[in-house]
Amino acid sequence: MKQAAFTLNGRIWIDVDGEKMLGHGRVELMERIQASGSIRQAALQMKMSYKQAWDLVNHINSHFESPVIISQRGGKGGGSAVITAEGQKLIQQFHHLQQKFNLFLRENSGSFSF
Amino acid sequence: MKQAAFTLNGRIWIDVDGEKMLGHGRVELMERIQASGSIRQAALQMKMSYKQAWDLVNHINSHFESPVIISQRGGKGGGSAVITAEGQKLIQQFHHLQQKFNLFLRENSGSFSF
DNA sequence: TAGCGTTATGTTTTTAAAAATATAACGCTA
DNA sequence: TAGCGTTATATTTTTAAAAACATAACGCTA
Numbered sequence: 001m002k003q004a005a006f007t008l009n010g011r012i013w014i015d016v017d018g019e020k021m022l023g024h025g026r027v028e029l030m031e032r033i034q035a036s037g038s039i040r041q042a043a044l045q046m047k048m049s050y051k052q053a054w055d056l057v058n059h060i061n062s063h064f065e066s067p068v069i070i071s072q073r074g075g076k077g078g079g080s081a082v083i084t085a086e087g088q089k090l091i092q093q094f095h096h097l098q099q100k101f102n103l104f105l106r107e108n109s110g111s112f113s114f
Numbered sequence: 115m116k117q118a119a120f121t122l123n124g125r126i127w128i129d130v131d132g133e134k135m136l137g138h139g140r141v142e143l144m145e146r147i148q149a150s151g152s153i154r155q156a157a158l159q160m161k162m163s164y165k166q167a168w169d170l171v172n173h174i175n176s177h178f179e180s181p182v183i184i185s186q187r188g189g190k191g192g193g194s195a196v197i198t199a200e201g202q203k204l205i206q207q208f209h210h211l212q213q214k215f216n217l218f219l220r221e222n223s224g225s226f227s228f
Numbered sequence: 229t230a231g232c233g234t235t236a237t238g239t240t241t242t243t244a245a246a247a248a249t250a251t252a253a254c255g256c257t258a
Numbered sequence: 259t260a261g262c263g264t265t266a267t268a269t270t271t272t273t274a275a276a277a278a279c280a281t282a283a284c285g286c287t288a
Binding site: 048049051052072073074075076077078079 | 246247248253254255256257
């Protein structure tokens, strides 16, 4: 085949006890929950099942003493979910790291000479 | 649950046309092929099937005008495989990038304050 | 020239991941 | 108080990935 453009790519995430706790997808999920106030709406927007979204939410929360995504069922609108201040800090800091990482990728993408 | 040690983690790889071409696993495979002179031995060492290893080798080679892993069947020992100079450069440069990335991860692992 | 160990390749089977389905609980609202 | 839309959760089904299996080709070596 042909030798096209080589680009450096990658992913970062946050581990707890060697287990993945937060990455790009989960951060996006949290953001959409915050924007919509609903796990279901966030799931629909990201084209995942409600179950999958809820499992992720649950998994994230399990790593904190008090949940960073707080949800309740029933009531006006059928239920709702919000992101705590701590959770928002989480999002913010992940974005900051992601930005630095993107820079890293760009800076090093040109270092090939095959 | 409890709020344990957060650590930054990640992976990098090299893309061609938006498709993954080379990452940590494939580099290790190439190194083991070089060390043993055999795709089969490399596969055994990495606990993958020969087929899987060969598919990876094939996939890597398909991205270059001339293969970076050259193999032949029959003959002394039943067959053999070698890594070209170009392939060795590939390995070297990936390692260099990986080293820089490891530094990035370490440097940024402490930037949490939840 | 028969056998050996490897490369090369296709097919089948198994396993794991993802998706789909089902259902209960809940608290507002009409 | 019946209904709505959501959260919460378990179970089943489907799909995709991985593994296993099978077989041919090859060129040395004995």
